[in-house]
Amino acid sequence: MKKTVALSIFLFWGFITILFAFGTIKGSGDSNAVTGIGLSSQNTQIPSEQGTVNSIAGDVPGAFLDKKIIALHAREDDCWVIIGGKVYNVTSYLPLHPGGVATILEACGGDATNGFNTKGYETKPQEHSKFAHTLLSSFYVGDIGVALPPSQAQGGGNTSTKPLSVSNPTAQETPTNNNNQAYPQTFNGVASGDTVKSSASLRVRATPSTSGNQVGTVSSGTTGTVTGAPVYADGYWWVSVDFGGGMKGWSVQDYITSASANISTNTTTTTTTTSTPPPTGGYTAATVAQHSTASDCWLIISGNVYDLTQYIPFHPGGQSQITQYCGADGTAGFNNRGGTGSHSTSAQNQLANYLLGAFSTTTPPPSSDTTPPTVSITSPSDGSTISGTVTVSATASDASGILNVVFKVDGMSVKTDTSVPYNTSIDTATYSNASHTITATASDIAGNTQTATITVTVNNQSTPPPTGGYTAATVAQHSTASDCWLIISGNVYDLTQYIPFHPGGQNPITSRCGTDGTTFFNTNGGGGHNHSTSARSQLAGYLLGPLSTDGGGATQCTAFTYSSWGTCQPDGTQTRTVLTSSPSGCTGGSPITTQSCTYTPPPETPQTYTVDVNSSGDFSQTSLTLNVGDSIKFVYTNPGDEVDIRFTPTTISSLKLDGEYTQGTRTFSTAGTWTFKVKDKNGNTGTVAVQ
Structure with a gap:
């Protein structure tokens, strides 16, 4: 089956550029450019995070999203898709897609719901992860059939509605490299206590969000003091600034710079020239080693040095897969993808966005100090x-x-x-x-x-064993992923904290929480192999204590063998019986003898309906509703001249009856609607609907 659109929002060594508002909006020195909806005639204004506003041509105070509008965003440089009735602008994500641009590009301007929900596999659909759904939401534009709120579409013009048209993008929300690929914004470096100034007329908001309440607007060149740490939200770095006179709040960093910084401005961008030269002596191993924590993480990969600090929280394989190499050489880990294969070409390309420079093997001048600390x-x-x-x-x-x-x-x-x-x-x-x-x-x-x-x-086991010890009944009370106890070889273990780190995935443990997992552990998940000595040593770290007998002195049953599951019943359940239990002589326990199932009702028996027809061409029934597989038997009641029954459409063959052949049957094997009438007769016309 041909692979359809797969919006696989699953990035390796890449960072997602978060978009906000409607289309792609980024302010420039005096104006903003809007990639999205454009109208003609009078002005409708859309405010940006820059205080001044741009007009988009048009006559309506609010623009409606419909499929005609979405269809106009069908280019690689302007790609909108519909997923589940919601509209997403995925333009900046195209070059970051691990499966390549083409798999998304063919859905630009249309509905990609099926492709996203099946991950592009029609015969064996796959689900996207929660991580993918969370990332998708960052590209949200609006719902189909819903107008932009007045706060996003305000200004002049009358209320008459005119056709919408799309304008070409003239600015981007994020910087781009020489290949015109978007990469994430980086914080410009201002810190709490710094004196800064606005480089344009600038909005001040009560919270760090494009939807935050607007406190006011400051003019270009207004100075203020940074009052807190930066926050990344809605695709922007936000800075808390006190501009004085009660004007205090959050503004986008794009229009804030150190009061002493050199600002160069043209008609499309505002750029703060803050380049950091390589350290003296280049990017040596000693220099990289100084950046060895999750909050300041440099890596050496294949002869280059990368700053992956910002990417760590977004790594699908978990943060530890990167942080373990912070300050060191991660070439082997990256090239074999942590031992699971190799990174894709897309991931290799994304890594380039975090390049600091070439790794330097130059030996620094010898020091007279050779004594270690x-x-x-x-x-x-x-x-x-x-x-x-x-x-x-x-x-x-x-x-x-x-x-x-x-x-x-x-x-x-x-x-x-x-x-x-x-x-x-x-x-x-x-x-x-x-x-x-x-x-x-x-x-x-x-x-x-x-x-x-x-x-x-x-040793964090400060909680004493429960009264009566660790019985099977007690273990059964800890049966969720957030509170998971298992019985293994006569001992009870609390594996709750270990679940996220299990190399075989979480399900092999969570599906057995509250039960006896001895057989599963001893056969390495049913694969017929024993866990390693190292794995058994790790298990010891989660020991609670030995399994106890019940209050009556008898040992509780902890393991069972069962008969096969019975037939699924109309109430959606099926049952089985316990064949044996262990240990020998045990009583009680918690055997699982009932489970949910999907009940499939038996197929209905095909029906045959009788319709009489006379020599005048009149039918006894002219409206029938059938199920697929049903038949109509036509009976010639007063045979005379031949009657030729014709069907429209002609996928059902005609039927001729006369004095010798007085009956005939036609079976309907597909759904649809047909009419039937006797040719060259003035009789009535019948209709059959097959469902």
Whole structure:
């Protein structure tokens, strides 16, 4: 089956440009350009995050979205689609689609609901993930048949409605590279306390959102003070600025810059010239190593250095697949996609958006300081048992000065501390109850390093066993993904925290929460293989205690064998019986003997309907409703001249009856509507509807 449109919003090593409002809107120095709806004649105005507004030609105060309008957005540089009755502008996403531009392009200007819901596979439909649905919502324009709200379409013009037309895009919401591919906005670097100024007439909002209430407008050149950290929302970085005189709120960073920055403006863009040169000596391994946390993450990949900090929260494979390489060489991890294959060409292209520069292997001038710093972990102590939230502290010293101290747990970076006291907090609840290694690596100014290592045991089992111990009945009360206990080989384990990290996916565990998973674990999911020694060691970290017998002293049954499931009943259930139970001599337990099923009623027996016809061409019945497979038997009641019964359309063959052949049957094997009449007779006409 031909693969149809697959809006696979599933990115690897790429970042989605979030669009907002109607079409693609980005302000320039004095005006905005709108990719979307354009009208002719008088003016209808759409405000932007820039204080001044642009007019789009037209006579209506609100523009309606209908299929005729969507059909006009059918180009690669202007692509709208309908999914589930909602309209999305996916123009900027086309070059980021892992399956290529073509699979989306053929749906531009039309309805892509089926392609999105089936992921393009008609014979074996696949569902998009919740992550994909969340990303899709960021491209939302509006609902079919709904007008733009007055806040988005206001201004002059009368109320007469005229046909809508589409204007070509003249500006983009996000910057583009030389291949005209959109890449995400980056924050311009202003920080809390900085003095800034507006580079255009600029709106100020109560909240960091294009739908936030408008506090007011400041004119170009107005200065103010940044009062908080930036926020990314609705496709923009927002900055909280106090412009004075009660004018305080959130504005888009595109029109805010440091009061001392050099601003260059033309008719289409406003650009802040803030380029950061490579560090002295280039992007060396030592330089990359200084950016080793999730909040500041540089990687070396195939001889280049990339800053992937902004992309980490959006990685479909999970953040840890990137953060484990922060400050180091991630070439192997990227080239084999974490051991699961290779990244697509699209992912390789997207990676280029995060390029800082070429990796430098140039050896810096030799330093006279070749003595490594001293470092030690002062808390917790080596060999100790820890629980809850723990502060890890270290001391470091060196004659040339300490550059930083990097803390890691089991080889994963936790924090890079650049000032005393050197410490970090660890929530031990995020680690298994087992032995873990904590390191603190100190680097001095000359590039020398030294590492201190301790081993601790995490034990967060402070809750005593329930009264009566861990019985099967108690385990059965913990049967959800958010509270998941399992019985394995006579012991009870709480695997709730481990579920997201299971290499075989969450379902093999969550489908057995509250039950005995011994057989499944010992056969490695039914594959006939044992779990590794490492896996069994990991399991020990989640032990609650041994399985207990019930209150009467008898052992509760924890495992069962069953008969086959019975026939699905009209109430949507089917049952089975318990054949054996274990351990031997057990009683009770929670066997599963009923489950839901989809009831399919037996097919109806095809019916045959009789219609009499006389020599005048009149039928005894002229209106019939049949099901597919039903038949009509025509009976010639007073045979005379031949009667020739003709059907329209002619997919049903004609039937001739006379004194010798007085009966004939026609079967309707497809749905549809037919008329029937005797040729060359003035009799009545019959109609049959087949459903």
